[in-house]
Amino acid sequence: MSMGSKARQIIEGVYQIGGPNITAGEDAAVFLIDFSGELVLIDAGAGGTSEKLIGNIEMLGLNPSALSHVILTHCHIDHIGSAPFFREKYKARLVIHELDARAVEVGDSVRTAVNWYGRSFPPTPIDVKLNGELEVLDFGGEKLHLLHTPGHTPGSISVYLDRAGKRVLFGQDIHGPFNRSFGSDIAAWKDSMHKLLALEADILCEGHFGTYQPADKVRDYIEHYLDEYD
Numbered sequence: 001m002s003m004g005s006k007a008r009q010i011i012e013g014v015y016q017i018g019g020p021n022i023t024a025g026e027d028a029a030v031f032l033i034d035f036s037g038e039l040v041l042i043d044a045g046a047g048g049t050s051e052k053l054i055g056n057i058e059m060l061g062l063n064p065s066a067l068s069h070v071i072l073t074h075c076h077i078d079h080i081g082s083a084p085f086f087r088e089k090y091k092a093r094l095v096i097h098e099l100d101a102r103a104v105e106v107g108d109s110v111r112t113a114v115n116w117y118g119r120s121f122p123p124t125p126i127d128v129k130l131n132g133e134l135e136v137l138d139f140g141g142e143k144l145h146l147l148h149t150p151g152h153t154p155g156s157i158s159v160y161l162d163r164a165g166k167r168v169l170f171g172q173d174i175h176g177p178f179n180r181s182f183g184s185d186i187a188a189w190k191d192s193m194h195k196l197l198a199l200e201a202d203i204l205c206e207g208h209f210g211t212y213q214p215a216d217k218v219r220d221y222i223e224h225y226l227d228e229y230d
Contacts, residue, residue, distance in 0.1 A: 006022070007022065011164055012164050013033060014031065014205075015031065015060060016032075017031070017056040029043065029206065030043050030044060031205055037063075038066055039064070039067040040069045040139065040144065041086065044070055044079065046117065047080075050085040067086060067090045069128075070093070074157070075111055076153070076173070077113050078113075079172065079207070083124060087125075093128055095126075096126055097131070100154065101126045101129045101155065106123050107121050107122055133147065134147050145161070147199075149171075149174070150189070151191075152177070153182050154183045169199060172206065174222065175206070176225070176229075196222055197219060201215065204221060
């Protein structure tokens with residue numbers, strides 16, 4: 001496990017606080033949005049770095065107890081690992097699409113890919129189950145859009161936010177991989193990728209391969225994978 005480095009700002013009030021080179025190589029990217037003091041996490045790492053994530057929030061001068069929601073983009077362990085910790089310690093509400101919720105609630109070792117990581121994950125209650133294609137959460141007048149983008153898993157979502165004249169897209173595992181044990185569906189994934197292209201995002205915060213900007217680089221990134229799986 002690497003010592004990592006400190007969190008980095010992506011745009012005003014949007015930070016990456018976890019992931020390779022920040023917390024641990026096994027963590028998918030963990031993003032933090034500051035809504036005028038109310039904090040929202042996008043994903044929660046693989047579970048072994050909860051205290052590092054808290055330390056990174058504090059290093060930004062923010063208060064972890066202001067964490068109100070953890071948005072889980074899908075049910076895999078490298079994204080959900082510290083979710084039980086944040087729910088228990090800070091009473092953060094866990095949000096996931098209903099199609100991936102059961103895997104988290106029963107601690108399904110196959111659907112959560114825990115069996116790939118040699119870890120365990122406790123059955124964990126979900127506070128908000130998304131359904132339908134798009135839901136919008138309001139934080140102090142700002143809107144956080146949660147878009148159902150199935151493909152990698154049945155309940156995969158992508159999240160986007162318009163801030164400071166930019167559209168920021170959190171598209172975690174839009175690159176795949178695709179596996180029958182995950183319930184993957186490449187045809188559904190292709191439809192999802194076209195939905196993301198239509199958003200014309202200025203910044204893409206990806207789950208494993210970094211941040212892409214401006215808009216033409218976001219488009220190129222998504223189109224590259226569409227070409228690869230064509």
